Amino acid sequence: MPAKGVTYKEEEGRRAFQDGKLVFHRNWAYVYALASATDGSSKVDGRFAVAPLPGKDGPGSGTLGGNNLAVSAFSKHQGTARDFISYMTSLETEREYGRKQSFPLSRAALYEDPEQIKLYPYLPVLKEGILRAKPRPTVVRYGDVTAAIQDNVYAAMNGTKTVDQAAADLQSALAGLTD
Structure with a gap:
């Protein structure tokens, strides 16, 4: 690298x-x-090839997040919005969407669909990763948490901090952001 x-x-x-x-x-x-x-x-x-994230004693865990759809409680068109979400997440729409690109799909059945697997052979690995994934921690200042992780991991990787110092500094930074 x-x-x-x-x-x-x-x-x-x-x-x-x-x-x-x-x-x-x-x-x-x-x-x-x-x-x-x-x-x-x-x-x-x-x-x-695609493989699961490594973990300490076997496959690791990623985080869930990303492709979410929601309806605002303040919307004047909640029914239409719910209908749109139902359409976008229907099996047929998801199948067609999956034929055109390689983004994760919301329908579990499509990860075992032979046509989808022929197009994207990594789907069984992605399904395994999704099933192992954990929710991201709930924090209000997500950008600050991300910056603290990036800054300290980068410092450890480039040698400007020892791993122990970066871990201690990260723990301190996160304590102030997640309390």
Whole structure:
């Protein structure tokens, strides 16, 4: 990995992985379709696989979050909004959506659908990851929590702090943000 790889944001990391410059990439599901592209835009097409996040004693756990739909309690069109959500999350709409891209789907049956698996062979691994995932901690100042984690993990990775010091500083920062 290039040294600057630890500073990559999501798209920078995706491009570097797709260009064959990173060995590992924390895959957001949309990356699978892009990295599998056969139009010459990906140097890793057919040369990568998806695996569960590693954990201390076996597969690890990611976090849940992202593709949520909700209806505002203040909406004057709650019925229409609920109908739209029902349509967007119906099995047929999800199946069609899944044919067109590699984002996670909300219908568990589609992770075992042979047609979907033929398009996106990583779906059983993604399903396993989703089933193992844990909810993100509830915090009001999510951006501050994210910054504290990034700052201290980065400091440990680039050697400006020892791992023990970064862990202590992170614990201190989080204590002030989650109380």
